[in-house]
Amino acid sequence: MEYEPVIGLEVHCELKTKTKLFCGCPTTFGNEANTQVCPICLGLPGTLPVMNAKAVEFAVKIGHALNCAISKYSKMDRKNYYYPDLPKAYQISQYDKPLNYAGYLEVPLKEGMKRIGITRAHLEEDAGKLVHAGGKAGRLDSSDYSLADYNRGGIPLVEIVSEPDIRSADEAYAYLTELKNILLYIDVSDCNMEEGSLRCDANVSVRPKGTEKFGTKAEIKNMNSFRFAKQAIEYEIKRQVALLEKGERVVQESRLWDVTENKTKPMRSKEEAHDYRYFPEPDLVPIVLSEDYVKKLKGQLPELPGAKRARFASKYGLTPYDAGVLTSEQELAQWFEEGAKHTKNPKGLANWIMGDMAAKMKEQEKELKDLKFDQKKLCELVDLIDAGTINSKQAKEVFAEMFDAGVSPAEVVKSRDMAQVSDPKAIEGAVDKVLAENPSVVADYKGGKQGVIGFLVGKVMQASQGKANPKLVNEILKKKLDS
Amino acid sequence: MKNELLEKTIHEVSADLKAKKVSSVELTKAALDYLEEIEPKVQSFITITRDEALRRAAEADKRLASGKDVTPLTGVPIAIKDLLCTKGIRTTCASRMLETFKPPYDATVVEKLYQAGAVSVGKTNMDEFAMGSSTETSFYKKTKNPWNLNCVPGGSSGGSAACVSAGQAFASLGSDTGGSIRQPAALCGIVGLKPTYGRVSRYGLIAFASSLDQVGPFGKDVEDCAIMLGAIAGHDPMDSTSADVPVPDYAAEAKKGIKGLKIGIPKEFFPEGMNREVSVAVKDAIAQLKSLGAETVEVSLPSSPYGLAAYYVLAPSEASSNLARYDGVRYGLRIPGENIVEMYSKTRAAGFGPEVKRRIMLGTYALSSGYYDAYYVKALKVRRLIKQDYDKAFEKVDVIATPTCPNPAFRFGEKTGDPLSMYLEDIFTVSINITGLPGLSVPCGMSKSGLPIGLQLIGKAFDEATLLRTAWAYEQATEWHKQKPALKEE
Amino acid sequence: MALSEKDVQYVVKLARLEVTDQEVAKYTQQLANILEYVEQLNKLDTSNVEPLTHPLDVKNVFRADELRPCLTQAEVLSNAPEPQSGHFKVPKIM
Incomplete structure (x- = not known):
């Protein structure tokens, strides 16, 4: 049976604002751990977030560039879950009123342009970073302990969610390339994958070609370059097709791309289902954008x-x-x-x-x-x-x-006195000299071996130190030989 | 021995300070000595900051000597509820979870009090994370009601109310999420004010329920409350929900009289079978206001009886999220565990008391998948109905008068066995938090057993001035606020 | 919507708490009582009512994208139960 992959991508893009989303800490990459932190982004009791105007501006620009509808009324919500990189144990994100929704991206493919739908592009805060140490250090599943650094915590992110319109790893690669290009064009992100300012997860499923119903999907994480994304999606498609062909089922799960083994592997499944208990963030007020503001930003797009x-x-x-x-x-x-x-x-x-x-x-x-x-x-x-x-x-x-x-x-x-000699008189002189010096070749030509003219052209060119116009040389030689 | 200076109000003692009849250091020492003397009986404080207080008093004396930047609070000893962050001074929320937590920053209101020259003598006891109506859920101690040491002071700001009532501080800051300033003020016989949501910055107030919490003052009388409110009110760019509305001179506004003022009386706040002593005292107070030139109008707030039910969805829901950050990673208690989930669970199980856990569970449940619409969204819709009731009533009246609490102070342990009975203590106060309106409690009577009764005045948004004006006029005509508790067991 | 002990156990897990079996029974009873009281909200017809999230009608509060001072690393870690080399140490995650 022939299978068709169905792929949707979630791209997290860090905005290049000077300060974090809700506080005045810098967003610079690579500083010493926990030195770009204040009571607010550390989530200390009593602190409150205040929205960075520039982040909203950048997010709306992304919406425009991705042909999205821009919400006139938008709000922030809390996504509640425990993880040590999340200082408040909730992430301030957007749930049912994202800033941007229902857009699309035209992606150039070999076959021509393809339109890929954008479900939403919403604003949220980044989490901190964990270093997994002890045991097999660096690996989440076998380390003894982890170390938390909150420098990254609170940096503004826009999460761009595509429709499941992508049909191959190559299309995914082209989508990511085009998206990154757009984000760079509108100057809202460094899009530096090594520094994590652009990150990508993929939802991959396969279904028998010609059918409508989606297959069971796996979410692929940890693809920190476009090349890895392509490899991981390719691998995942093959894996799922192989399972189905053996008559087995695809399990809905999160999988990690393992760079060293070149395969996706299941993340050790958490013991409970996610129940994020989203609710409107009471510490922030709604974002109500005026027609003028939205239009003005559109006008600013390159x-x-x-x-x-x-x-x-x-x-x-x-x-x-x-x-x-x-x-x-x-x-x-x-x-x-x-x-x-x-x-x-x-x-x-x-x-x-x-x-x-x-x-x-x-x-x-x-x-x-x-x-x-x-x-x-x-x-x-x-x-x-x-x-x-x-x-x-x-x-x-x-x-x-x-x-x-x-x-x-x-x-x-x-x-270098390189100018091409295109003066027929000068060339004629050189031609005459070459003809005189090579009587046997001239005889060969006249005897019917017309191919030797190339040798004579070469000699003339040599004599002119390559400067003679080869076309003219050819013409003049022919004229003289044939006369 | 109680220094007679400690009997005075802020507006009286402030005049003495300005006239150099007494220095702030002398006044602060007297206050601290008396505070410590009676503290074993009342137990208002979690942390007493003697050295810090004397240092600030000395600074205040310099200010008083120079005559520059002197406010009515300069050099006056006050107290701060232990959920307001104080830089370098531990801030516990009366929880084991934060036993060692020293914030690296001051709450905006604390900063503002310091700027006014106030001298903080310490951090007051409260219900754990402000969850309770009796201050019994504190991990540290049980604060006693100065009028009867066998009774609760109310809560959650029980320590802040008791310390002002007992004369340990001239005034204090509390916080009010469902009645936590007004109810203890009523039970301890002092004045307490919950400002309009957004009137006072919440930055540095450790959150219980973010859309309901508001910081406010306790004072011995209305004018002291007005002075305190004036010092802490105003827009704060650090709090997105703080309103940019001009702050009037409350103390001056308070004295403008109430001739022609329209006072609404909602029948829903005088249900059948309510405590007779309370209803009589409140009705007498309303009659008194009428005799002072106010007009009374019957109003109806038909949805307000549902306020408590809505509150016990909304407040725990927000709390379940606000209290999630206490996970043993960055500050506060940590109980070691084999892995992160075990560490989280052991820490939170040990760090929180039963009432906090109950509310976290309740809120987590109300927000969880499948129940969100039935509970949380439903409560938000009822919230709008209640707000609409008040908006309509305030088209007709300037102030609404009700009892603050259904009963005077109750005994320790009386309601701890049945959480719902404790929650019902907030029945008259919560709808004001749900609507964000300002509310004030002023002493209006005494039960036969010698326990204070409070009159609640509710105002239009950002119209604290009219509340203060009404309460001040009432206070001028009555003696309730002049009575002092005996610190006896009865 | 009667609350079951299973519901309470689910919520306990979700909220990262820990309770004994005896406590589960007690909490289930108490929470069920409170929820029963809350049920009275259903007496109000709210079919045409918009939820009210904020008590006051405020919108669009923004700050300029301007730097403010950070804490020092020592201050950041000053309350940490287990600081290690500039980080917050936590037990293993899996």
Whole structure:
């Protein structure tokens, strides 16, 4: 039987506000344990939360960028559960009135664009961090004790929940990539997976292809890179299909992606079902957003990757793939677009950016801001090629020098005397000389071996130190030989 | 020996301090000496802060000498309920759970009292986590009613009421979630005021039920209460539910008289079969108000009798969540366990007393899957009905007058066996917390057995001034507030 | 909705408490009495009534995204039952 995977993703995105969601502690990553903590985020008795306006603003921006409906009336709720990383034993989150709901994301796939529904994107606070120590240290299930650090506790998060619209690990990967790109575009999160500012869980189930009813799902956690997410989902799909084919059942449970063994494993199941006892947070008041406020934030959004991609393709004559690459980072897209103003051949510019420039940047671990040259110089290079001043082989050399030293291509061409010779008179002289020096080859040609012309072209080019226009050389040689 | 200065009110002793008839250090020493002398009898305090008090008294004397920033509270010894956080001074909530807890910060109200120059002599006893109506659920001690040491002082702010009644402090702060200021004020024969929800900051008040809790003052008379309220009221950016409403000069407002004031009398607060001594005293008080120029109007609050039932869903629900943080990880008691769940459970089983556990269970149940709508949401809907009743009544009247409690003080152990009978003590007070309105209790009589009776005045939101005005006018015409308890067993 | 001992045991677990069997019986009785009293709420028709969460009508209270001082690590850990190397130590979780 053929099976179809059904996947929904939950992405937690830490907002890059200066301070935490409910107190004035900083949100910086990597400081010494329990040094970014105040009575409020430590959950000390008597303390009260006060909502960070910037966090609401960022959350609404996310809603807009994900085509969500923005709640005019929203509120915070308490999600009650015990865990030592949760100082108040409840998380302030949103239950039945999320800030954003009913949105979608257009994801570029090889087959074209796919719309994936966004159920909700709500605001909540992050928990602290636990270090599992003793025993097999670092592992939850075999450590002797844990150590709690509340620096992260209270950092604003937006939880973005997708509809179960995703049908493969590749789609999941594409969704995550596009979502991250959008979050970076709108500048609300660092999206740094290593530092945990972007985290992802997946609900995975499979069902016989063509059926409607969802299969039993497993929730996959601990996937701390997109690559792991893809691997984990792939593994999980295979695991579930194998179970069903053996006539066994999939158990509804949480599973962890084990990076070392490359498999998902069941989290040791807690002894009780979750009963979070959500209720409205009495220490906070409702969030009632005005039409103006919501509109104003929409107006502040930059052009998003999807729109930019479409525009690049039509305006600059790029393939969808190239447009996708150039818009994959906002900075890169800007860099390209600024450059496109300086050349009549934006496609040529795009090719250089994605080709030699990208390769060299990767090789030398450089970012756009580290470049020694600007777009104008790169455009100069494109134009020099288009004008026939240099050939593509020379262009690579010129590019290398521009990349390393920041010099302008025109100067390189000049200083190295590289300009292509396109003066027929000058070329004729060189051709005559080569013909005179190679009478036997000329005889071969005239005897019918027309292929030797390539040898003669090479000789002329050599004589001109590569500067002669190869097309002209070819033409003149032919004319002379055939006359 | 009780120094005669200790018999005075704040407005009287403050004049003495300003006139340099007495220094704050002298006054504070006298108060502390007397406090400690009678403490074995009354047991109002969990922690007495003598050194801290004398240090603050010396500071107050400097302020009084310079004449700068002197308020009516500068140099005056007061007491603070032990659920208001005090930096570096242990704050226990009368619970074993917080026996060693020293907050690293001051509650906003504590900060405000310090700023006014008040001198805190200590932290007062209370029902554990403010859950109770007799102060008997305290882990530490049983505070006695100064009028009869065999009776309870009421609760949960029993220590704060008893210490003012007995003269151990000039005034005190309490908190009121379902009647915890007004009921002990009535039972101890002093004035107690629960401000409008949002009038006083809750930052640093250890939460029982967040949407009902409010900090308020106890005073020997109405003017002292007005002075205390003026010092603690006002908007606090640290509390999202604190209202940005101007704070009037309460002491001045209190003296404006009540001619033409419309006082509502709700029949629901005078049910058949109620304690006769209480109903007679309260009705006499209403008649007295009428004779002072007020007009009385019958009003109806048909949903208010359901307030107690709604309260015993809402308050425990919020409490079950608020008290979840006491888990032995970051502060307070820890009983070791093999694993985290065992540690949590052992700690909470040992740290909380039976009444706290009962309410945590009740609230957890009311919020749990399958019961949330039937209990919690239903109670919130009834809450709106009750609020609508009051809104309607206040279209016609300025103040509503009722008894504060159904009975005078009861004996120790009388109601501890049956939780519901204890809860019924709050029958007249809880609906004010549910609606967020301000309420005040002022002494209005004595039972034959010599126990005080209180008149409850309920006001419009943020109109504490009218409550104080009504109570002050009544007080001027009566002598109840001048009677002093004998600290005897009867 | 009669409260059973099983309900009480469930709630005890959920609230991370611990009670003896005798206590369960006592608490069940007491809580059932209170719930019975609470049942009177059902006498009121609330079909067209919106729940009232906050006693006062307040909305949109925000603070600016501005830093405020933190506690020192020593202050953070000053009340900790078991501090260890800058952290709060807790027994094993599984």
